[in-house]
Amino acid sequence: MSGSAAARTASGASPRGRSGGAHTERLTKVHGSGPMAVRALDDVSAVFPAGRFTAIMGPSGAGKSTLLHCAAGLEDATSGRVFVGDEELGTLSDRRLTRLRRERIGFVFQAFNLLPALTAHDNIVLPVTLAGRAPDTAWFDTVVRVLRLGDRLGDRLAHRPAELSGGQRQRVALARALVTRPDIVFADEPTGNLDSRSGAEVPALLRGAVDDLGQTVAMVTHDPAAAAHADAVVFLADGRIADVMDAPTEGRVLDRMREPGGRP
Template sequence: MTTSTPSGTRTGQRAAAVAASATDLSKVYGQGETRVVALDQVSTQFHRGEFTAIMGPSGSGKSTLMHCMAGLDSVSSGSARIGDTELSSLKDKQLTRLRRDKVGFVFQAFNLLPTLTALENITLPMDIAGRKPDKAWLDNVIETVGLSGRLKHRPAQLSGGQQQRVAVARALAAQPEIIFADEPTGNLDSRSGAEVLGFLRNSVRELGQTVVMVTHDAVAASYADRVVFLADGRIVDELRSPTADAVLDLMKRFDAKGRTS
């Protein structure tokens, strides 16, 4: 195990089980003059019980990487795995089942059904799958995200921050192997965003969850155990135990390289 300083230490990976991994993963859109290489032979691992943030400038490939790793988009070449399962080897129904049973999602848009209560939205994926939630786990999740007093409210009766808490609880409720969060605080004010990030942080620390979050926000990234930086479809650096200042300093260096190249 490597140790790191509060100011953010680069590289070094902890000995832990791998929740998801990419090996020489490439994603190409279009052909000929319209051909765009969104990911260029990316290799990385996301460890169990760890919070990883993915950062990079617009067009760097961070959302594409998350979508490929979550089975929401196909890969052009290379490997994307959830645990030991190679996603490209799965047929559509198998991939749907894997996403339902092993992956949780939190998006910038809360994606709640307006006619359902908070509790009904939280348990909806399990209801669709015909599974009953583990009551003790569900109670623990609801307490972790601070929704005990809002379970009978519908989305229109909740603030943006509360709606995103429902979305986080929904992702956690089925006890997935990994949660992917795409700009989860993008539609929230700073206070609500900090609350949601705190809940994601607590889900890792207290519930043993694995979280991978795409963000452009250095403060959001500082909640993570590790930050992976992409540029032009490639991983160019990483930080452990990041602070917002350390993340900003590294981003500025990438910016400077881009302007002078």
């Protein structure tokens, strides 16, 4: 797909009436002003359909992380609209937006962002604790099983992040993102700080969260092998959607990246 693909969304399906998932409408983000202004996103309409795994790729500076941060409500857009489910983020007060981010959005960072003083277990349930609720024990156990935390960590759920490997820390971060049963999980280069073995496991775990838990995932990555776990890949270039690939394979993604402007 090419040519008019820049005007397309990340899915042919309409987000209207969907429960879960997220989408953006004509999203523009400009950093700075005057002659120094940088247009990080330029009229981007993207859909992250409920129950599906979408990868986001593109050259450095294409706007990948900016799109993710705006879609997650971590950055304000200059213009355009962002929806999580049927809720438009731009219409929410700061208090309601904070609550929505805590309860309906999961975010996985490259640097894990775990609290060093808390155990793995307490890091996982932190969003629920902050909301003043008790964790859903059955759901917690399900998340731990799907992410293989029980098999891999065992009693290490009682250990602090400094006592865990990078791969184990990212599993804890993934579990924390899933513990609230969010509408969508956004993952920003989740394999960036991991060795090759652990890095290969994370996209497979996200795939498992979609298949086994019915989760919705949008992931920024530079890795064709990671993108091959997704249902679709959105390619950005110069702040616009340049292409959309359904049913990606590592080979097809590599071929697309070799095209002009395609390499991260």
